Structures are given as C-alpha cells and as structure tokens.
Amino acid sequence: MLKDFNGSINFYRFFDVGSDIDLSNVLNTLSSTNNEVQTFKLKTTSRAIVIEETPIVVSLNKWIYEIDGKNFQCDGTLKVWPFGAISVVFSIQVENLNFKELKTLAKYIEESDELHDLALSKVKTLVSEIESSIKYVNIWEQFEDYIIYVDKNTTRDIFEIEELIKNDDLFELILGDDRGTFSNQMKEPIKKNIFQYHTDDFVVIDWNSAYICSEGDSRDISDVLEFSICQLLELRYYDDLLDKKLASLYKSIQTTSPSIFNKSYNKISKEAAEIYVETIEVIEKIENSLKVIGDFYYAKIFRASIERLRIKDWEQNVDNKLKNLITVSSLYQAEVNNNKSFWMELIIIVLIAAEVFPFLYNILMTYYFPG
Numbered sequence: 001m002l003k004d005f006n007g008s009i010n011f012y013r014f015f016d017v018g019s020d021i022d023l024s025n026v027l028n029t030l031s032s033t034n035n036e037v038q039t040f041k042l043k044t045t046s047r048a049i050v051i052e053e054t055p056i057v058v059s060l061n062k063w064i065y066e067i068d069g070k071n072f073q074c075d076g077t078l079k080v081w082p083f084g085a086i087s088v089v090f091s092i093q094v095e096n097l098n099f100k101e102l103k104t105l106a107k108y109i110e111e112s113d114e115l116h117d118l119a120l121s122k123v124k125t126l127v128s129e130i131e132s133s134i135k136y137v138n139i140w141e142q143f144e145d146y147i148i149y150v151d152k153n154t155t156r157d158i159f160e161i162e163e164l165i166k167n168d169d170l171f172e173l174i175l176g177d178d179r180g181t182f183s184n185q186m187k188e189p190i191k192k193n194i195f196q197y198h199t200d201d202f203v204v205i206d207w208n209s210a211y212i213c214s215e216g217d218s219r220d221i222s223d224v225l226e227f228s229i230c231q232l233l234e235l236r237y238y239d240d241l242l243d244k245k246l247a248s249l250y251k252s253i254q255t256t257s258p259s260i261f262n263k264s265y266n267k268i269s270k271e272a273a274e275i276y277v278e279t280i281e282v283i284e285k286i287e288n289s290l291k292v293i294g295d296f297y298y299a300k301i302f303r304a305s306i307e308r309l310r311i312k313d314w315e316q317n318v319d320n321k322l323k324n325l326i327t328v329s330s331l332y333q334a335e336v337n338n339n340k341s342f343w344m345e346l347i348i349i350v351l352i353a354a355e356v357f358p359f360l361y362n363i364l365m366t367y368y369f370p371g
Contacts, residue, residue: 002164004096007152010222011090011109013119014144014229016237017127018084018134019278025133026056026080033129035059040079040223051227052289055079058126065092067108078126083285084134085230086126088119091150099169102149103178110147110176142240144233148222149173151213158199161213165194165202174206193304197297205304221301228305231286235314238279242321245275249328272329276322283318 030037036059040051060076076090097105109115124139131137156164164170171187172178193205201214203221210225212218249272306312 002099002160002167002169003153003156004098005102005149005151005153006095006097007093007150009092009094009106009109010148010150011092011115011119012144012146012148012226012229013088013116013123014146014233015086015088015120015123016084016140016233017086017123018137019282020084020135021080021082021130022133022135023053023056023080023082026130029130029133030056030058035129053082055081060122065090067105076122078122079226080126080130081230081289083230083234083282083289085233086123087226087230088122089226090115090119099167099173103169103173106147106149106173107176107178110145116145140237140240142236144229144236145208146225146229147209148225149209149211150218150222151211152215152218153213156200156213161196161200161202164213165204170204170211174204174209174211176209189308193308195297195300195304203301205301205308207308207310220298224298224302225305227289228302228309228311231306232309232311232314234282234286235311235318238282239314239317239321241275242279242318242325245271246321246325246328249325272325276325279318279322283315 027037027039038057038059040054040057056079058078058080060078062073062075065072065074073093074090076088079087079089081087092109094102094105120143127134127137127139168181171182171190174190175182175186190204190206194202195205196202197214202211203214204211205225210222212221214221
C-alpha cells in the first residue's frame, strides 16, 4: 500500500523575451523596487554544478490558490536568464493526497488557463520593469511548460520505493493520462530515465514532467531540469526565427533581381549575416552556461533531460537551417558578384574601345584616305 503524497506540484512556464539580458543591470534596477531579488544559488554545494552566469531570482508573495473548493498554499519565483529567457515556477503545496487525488489535481493544474495567464502576466510586468536591460524586447507568443512533482514523504522505505517505481499510478501521473493501462512500449522509455542515488530515493524524467523523491537535493535537481527546458525554449525560438528568416530570404530572392543597380541585396545579405551571428552567439552561450563537473549523478540527470527533451534534435534543426541560411545567401551574393563582373568587363571593353577607336580612325584616314 502506497503512502499518501506530501510535497509540492511545481508548475513551470518558460518565455523568450529578447535576444540578450544584462543581468547586472537587472539586479541594479530591481534592487530599487519592492521586489525580493537575489542572485541564484544552488542549495547543495557538495555536488559541483558550475553556472557561468547565474540567473537573477525574483520571489513572489505567497498566496492561497483555490481548486475545486479546496485551498492550497502557493508560492512562486521568476528567474531571469542571460540568454533572453524568463522562467516562472508556481509551487503548490499539497498534503495527504492519495495518488488518485494527486492525478486529478495535477490534471486540473496542467489544463488550467488561470495559472498560465498569471505566469504570463508576471512576466509582462517584470519585462516592463527591466526593459532597458533587454536587447530587442519581444515576448515570443510560444512557450515551454513543465511539471515537477516533489515528493517530500521521507518515511518511504526501500520496498515502497520499489513498489512506486513499478506502479501504474506513477506512469499515469508522469504521462498525464489515466484512461487505461499503459503498454510496456510506453513504459520502457520512462523506466530508462529512472535514477537512484540511494535505495530510498529516485528521480523520474520525462519530456513534459518529472517526479523527484529525494530528500535534501530536490531543489538542485529541479534547477538542473529547469535549465534544460530553458535550453529547449531557446532552440525552439531560434528554429522558428530561422524558419521566418529563410522564408523571407526565399521571397526576397524570388522578387528581387540581383542587379548592381538594386541595393536591396545588401540589406538581404546583412540581415542573413546578423541572424547567423546572433544565433551562433546565443547557442554557444546556452551550451556553456551550465556544466556538471564533479557529480556523476547530476551529470546523468542532466544528460537524460537533454535526451528526453530531444534537445540534440533541435540543435541539429537549428544547425541545418543556419547552413541553409548561409548557403542561400552565398549563392545569391555570388549571382550578384557575377553580374558585377559582367558589367565591369563590359565597361572595360567599352573604355578600351573608346581609347583604340580614335587611333584606328587616324591610321585608316592616313593610309587609305590620304589628302
């Protein structure tokens, strides 16, 4: 018999708000307001996770969130990331819920527009306060979402942990679907992403949710997952941006003649170069932002989240589109350069002819048409 769930349901939303954020300026700006602001710090220091430029954390006031006539204590934080993202987490505290009740509550939270709208509202308010610190301010219409279940029931023994890992209730919770028994084909990918540091703890990672039963370091594990999802958000954003830029480039090429008298090709090439450089810089900044250098367990969790979120696939998509952008731009530029060469050669021929014609004319007049 499984013990009731005691802990929190952490509801995440991730938004891209610009191409780059000056965190030092953000900290200075928010320090003069009523916001509770601090530089992000990992809770567990014995496990070496290196964050190159730590995000700024803005704490929200606690409030009571009512769901189906029941009141739940809720608190929240926003993290401002240097590569242009803001993440929001609402932590809903729950006590003594059996897994059937937990699944019902989780489904309500996941499908609720209220929490999403609240998250977006908080982001918009924060962006308006730190707008001067953001390069190219623009809140992308798409977003990433995630749910992490943090099990704080420290009385679960080894045998109950083993039972919970095998129980269909856990898979239904992770997948957000309780319409029937899952096949082994659906369970196997999740089972491959179950990790244990001790026999009385475990972490389950899937593409849209995770379950953490680990006393003491659940927050650090959540932070590692949060970073992975931020990385996914930025890759999706630049994938979408490159789609639009390529479509615009194709249209410009189709409607613009590559003539030396048409200066629009300069604009096309400049835009292509700018988006290429911007994308490369941001992707490198994201990839170098977090490193797990001293803990094999955290490294496994980080790699598993990268794999489960299909981040490598998105990286490949972005890389391919960057190559297409440069190839198309180069081909167009080459055609323009060929036209330039043609006209330059023609001008040179005309100039030579202009110099030679009088000389030939004088010879003809002297020898063939004398006096």
